[in-house]
Amino acid sequence: MKLIYQQMLSFFAVIITVIVVLGFAFIRTTKTMIYQNSWQQLQQYATSIEKEAIRYNTRTHKVVGFNQQFLNDSTAILRDQHIHFSVYDANKKIVYPNSLGLSNMPTGSFYAPSISSSDWKKLKNNKTITKSPHVSFKSRSQDRPVNKPSLKTIDVLVPLFYKSGSTKKFVGAISIGSFEQTLQANEQQIENNLFIALLVSGIAALLLSFILARYSVRRINRLRYATHSVASGDFDIQVDSNHKDEIDDLADDFNGMVGSLRASDEEIKRQEKRRREFMADAAHEMRTPLTTINGILEGLAYDVIPEEDKGHSIELMQNETKRLIRLVNENLDYEKIRTGQIALNKTNFDGTEVLNNLVEQLTKKAAAAKDTFKLTAPDQLPVWADYDRFVQVLFNIMQNAIQFSQDSVIEVTAKRTEHAAVIAVQDHGIGMTPDQVKNIWERYYKADPSRKNTKYGESGLGLAISHQLVQQHGGTIDVASEANQGTCFTVTFPDEGFDKPIIED
Ligand SMILES: Nc1ncnc2c1ncn2[C@@H]1O[C@H](COP(=O)(O)OP(=O)(O)OP(=O)(O)O)[C@@H](O)[C@H]1O
Ligand SMILES: [Mg+2]
Numbered sequence: 129m130k131l132i133y134q135q136m137l138s139f140f141a142v143i144i145t146v147i148v149v150l151g152f153a154f155i156r157t158t159k160t161m162i163y164q165n166s167w168q169q170l171q172q173y174a175t176s177i178e179k180e181a182i183r184y185n186t187r188t189h190k191v192v193g194f195n196q197q198f199l200n201d202s203t204a205i206l207r208d209q210h211i212h213f214s215v216y217d218a219n220k221k222i223v224y225p226n227s228l229g230l231s232n233m234p235t236g237s238f239y240a241p242s243i244s245s246s247d248w249k250k251l252k253n254n255k256t257i258t259k260s261p262h263v264s265f266k267s268r269s270q271d272r273p274v275n276k277p278s279l280k281t282i283d284v285l286v287p288l289f290y291k292s293g294s295t296k297k298f299v300g301a302i303s304i305g306s307f308e309q310t311l312q313a314n315e316q317q318i319e320n321n322l323f324i325a326l327l328v329s330g331i332a333a334l335l336l337s338f339i340l341a342r343y344s345v346r347r348i349n350r351l352r353y354a355t356h357s358v359a360s361g362d363f364d365i366q367v368d369s370n371h372k373d374e375i376d377d378l379a380d381d382f383n384g385m386v387g388s389l390r391a392s393d394e395e396i397k398r399q400e401k402r403r404r405e406f407m408a409d410a411a412h413e414m415r416t417p418l419t420t421i422n423g424i425l426e427g428l429a430y431d432v433i434p435e436e437d438k439g440h441s442i443e444l445m446q447n448e449t450k451r452l453i454r455l456v457n458e459n460l461d462y463e464k465i466r467t468g469q470i471a472l473n474k475t476n477f478d479g480t481e482v483l484n485n486l487v488e489q490l491t492k493k494a495a496a497a498k499d500t501f502k503l504t505a506p507d508q509l510p511v512w513a514d515y516d517r518f519v520q521v522l523f524n525i526m527q528n529a530i531q532f533s534q535d536s537v538i539e540v541t542a543k544r545t546e547h548a549a550v551i552a553v554q555d556h557g558i559g560m561t562p563d564q565v566k567n568i569w570e571r572y573y574k575a576d577p578s579r580k581n582t583k584y585g586e587s588g589l590g591l592a593i594s595h596q597l598v599q600q601h602g603g604t605i606d607v608a609s610e611a612n613q614g615t616c617f618t619v620t621f622p623d624e625g626f627d628k629p630i631i632e633d
Contacts (some may be wrong), residue, residue, distance in 0.1 A: 166311060177533045191299055286302045288301055339573040358386055424444060477511055500540070510549065518621065530555075603622055
């Protein structure tokens with residue numbers, strides 16, 4: 129079943145249930161009220177009959193007669209209202225209407241409800257009794273109750289007491305009844321009105337539930353269409369949200385999800401591009417030395433290389449082979465570090481001493497690029513790391529600084545924080561754009577591809593390996609760079625107990 133119909137049905141069911149329950153409660157209350165009113169009215173009639181029409185014998189304290197005129201008038205008036213009454217003496221014998229009394233019913237039956245002994249007892253105790261619909265008419269000829277639904281009445285039994293001074297004596301009772309049918313006609317009228325009201329409210333409920341259901345289904349449909357768009361690759365779609373209810377929350381979550389999908393889509397595309405570049409770069413890096421070696425081997429095979437150049441050619445082949453071996457080793461090294469397959473032999477050593485050695489080693493290379501080193505370090509810099517890997521990382525960073533700057537001071541600053549040794553290498557060279565910075569940890573990445581195969585034989589693996597190594601030490605490596613201004617690499621090696629290695633899969 130479509131959601132709109134489900135919602136409609138539930139709204140409709142709720143509204144109708146409320147209306148029906150209210151309707152029943154209303155009918156019940158009204159019915160009770162109709163009965164209460166009738167009993168009250170009957171009681172008032174009984175009181176006025178007693179006052180005006182009944183005569184007592186003050187000596188015997190018995191009902192001795194009636195104001196016949198008043199009774200006849202009352203009987204006539206009440207009969208028109210379908211109300212009947214009987215008067216009983218102290219012995220439960222009907223004294224009015226007597227045998228000559230008016231039989232107001234066409235069938236010759238008359239109103240003479242039988243009073244149970246328990247009711248009679250209550251009357252004697254001066255209690256007024258109300259009776260629910262029951263058979264109260266008797267056939268005049270057979271003196272038997274007439275069990276016809278049309279002759280059922282609701283009654284009030286009122287006790288009669290003769291009072292004179294302090295004397296108070298039970299002298300009989302009046303029973304007065306009104307036809308149940310009259311009440312039922314009233315009830316029917318109310319029920320009919322209520323049924324019409326129910327019908328009208330049912331139609332209104334149907335309309336209202338349709339409007340309500342359409343409103344919430346529309347909001348869900350908007351999310352559905354947006355989901356379709358995302359499924360077909362549109363990651364720019366956003367759903368409006370007022371941040372008010374659960375559907376708004378869902379829309380917010382959906383927007384968040386689309387944002388993440390967009391980001392991961394971009395990342396996948398970027399990775400894919402990098403992968404393709406990596407394959408091309410790796411092939412390119414290998415092809416160059418292989419082509420050189422192949423050329424020289426052919427030259428040797430066809431004996432076209434002069435004898436005096438052969439030594440140089442072999443040296444060239446050796447260099448190219450070394451470069452290939454370095455490339456393969458570094459690639460293997462990178463994979464091993466990345467997957468946590470290398471064991472770091474961590475020790476405590478003095479970082480200042482290492483940095484001094486590195487500066488000394490690289491000073492010649494720096495001088496070739498007209499660079500100078502400025503080392504700022506404490507006398508002692510305790511470092512907790514694998515000594516050789518620490519040298520490898522800093523060597524690469526410092527070598528890069530020389531490689532990508534000229535005529536500048538390269539500042540190497542070392543210091544301690546509470547739980548780590550921090551070394552920063554700042555150059556004032558060519559720098560990098562933010563886009564270039566994003567990729568420098570990738571293998572074979574070179575910000576400036578024209579620098580491929582420079583005289584240093586750079587392959588773009590140095591930073592990728594350094595990054596993995598620092599992560600394996602549980603440290604961090606950060607870069608801040610600005611194009612044409614310079615670059616600063618900051619490496620942190622945490623102390624023992626604070627080094628949680630990050631292993632990527
Ligand atoms: N200090 C720097 N200034 C400007 N660019 C830099 C700096 N350090 C690194 N880069 C950029 O990052 C790229 C990657 O550096 P990385 O050390 O990984 O490779 P490489 O130095 O080119 O080769 P390798 O270190 O493997 O011999 C460099 O090619 C360069 O474009
Ligand atoms: Mg490098």
